[in-house]
Amino acid sequence: VQLQASGGGLVQPGGSLTLSCAASGRSFSRHAMAWFRQVPGKEREFVAGISWTGNMENYADSVKGRLSMSRDHTKNTVHLHMNNLKPEDTAVYYCATKDPRYSEIAYYPRDYEFWGQGTLVTVSS
Numbered sequence: 001v002q003l004q005a006s007g008g009g010l011v012q013p014g015g016s017l018t019l020s021c022a023a024s025g026r027s028f029s030r031h032a033m034a035w036f037r038q039v040p041g042k043e044r045e046f047v048a049g050i051s052w053t054g055n056m057e058n059y060a061d062s063v064k065g066r067l068s069m070s071r072d073h074t075k076n077t078v079h080l081h082m083n084n085l086k087p088e089d090t091a092v093y094y095c096a097t098k099d100p101r102y103s104e105i106a107y108y109p110r111d112y113e114f115w116g117q118g119t120l121v122t123v124s125s
Helices: none
Strands: 002-006 009-011 019-024 035-038 045-048 057-059 067-072 076-084 091-097 121-124
Touching: 002 091, 019 035, 019 091, 019 121, 035 076, 045 067, 045 076, 057 067, 076 091
Parallel strands: 009 121
Antiparallel strands: 002 019, 019 076, 035 045, 035 091, 045 057, 067 076, 091 121
8 A cells, every 4th residue: 555645846935736645555535535744843734634525625724725635536646736835834745544434534643544755845935
C-alpha cells in the first residue's frame, strides 16, 4: 500500500498550487482521505478532509475559502487545490487515509494508518 504525494513547489504569496495524492496497492475509493501539514518544531496539523463519497469536505479554519479538496474515484486520487497562498502555508504536506471503509473524516494524525511521503510547499516572494 502506497500513497504518493506530488505537486509541491515554490510559489509567491497569492499564488496557487494543486497537490495530488495517488494511491496504489489497494483501492481507497471507499475511505475518507485527508491532508495534513507540518513545519519543523510543530505538530502535524489537519488541513482538509474528504468523505469517501466526495460529498462532504472539512477544512481547518486557517484555510477555509482558500483551499479545496477533491477526489477522483476512477484514478484512486485526491487533490488539494490551494489558492491565495500565504507565507504561513509553507509546510510539508502529507496525504493520509485510514481503515475501515465508510468511516468518517478524522482530524488527528493518530487516526490515520496510511501516509504519503510528503511534498514541500514554500510560499515566498
